[in-house]
Amino acid sequence: MIYRIEATVRAPVHDTEVxxxxxxxxxxxxxxxxxxxxxGRIVGTTRSLDHFSELxxxxxxxxxxxxxxxxxxxxEYFSFSLKKQAAFQGVVNFAVGEEDELGEIDIEVRVDEPDVESYVDHVAPPTEGGRPVTDE
Structure with a gap:
């Protein structure tokens, strides 16, 4: 299946950061x-979250x-926020609750094809007993 998405990434850069x-x-x-x-922020776009899915x-x-x-x-959108400090180490840590003082990495994904649910199943498939379940 071919997925058409565009993800927008934003992260603040504070005075204390490089x-x-x-x-x-x-x-x-x-x-x-x-x-x-x-x-004062990092911004970017991508058409792939393959590496993120691998993580x-x-x-x-x-x-x-x-x-x-x-x-x-x-x-046709979904979004999520990630802890910046964990990202420095190459680790995915979702930001929930109070915002971190350094700010967070915010990612908004627009799914053009096929639909949000199918794309989420591709990036993070449902699991059974801790193992991914895929139709592919």
Whole structure:
């Protein structure tokens, strides 16, 4: 199946942070994104979350990811936030609750084809007994 998506990534760069380090943190999770620094933040877009999906599988947090994706779904969009500090280490850690003082990496995904649920199943498939269940 072919997936057509566009993900927009945003992360604030605070006065106490080095812009290139924040860019590295984002790249650790979404290396496919074309990033730039503008107005005190890192912004970028990508048409692939394949590496991010690999990290979710490796860390065995597919159910957590699915919950976060569907919690903030609206129409053809879903969004989620990630802890910047964990991203520096190449680790996915969803930001829930109070915002971190350094800010978070916010990702908004627009799914053009086929639909949000199918794309979420691709990135973070449902699990049974801790193992991914896929129709592919």
């Amino acid at each position: 812009t290139d380090r924040v860019k590295d943190a984002v790249s650790n999770l979404v290396p496919e994104a074309e990033l730039s620094a503008e107005n 979710l599988h490796r860390q065995e947090i597919l159910d957590t990811a699915r919950n976060e994706f569907f919690r903030r779904q609206s129409g």
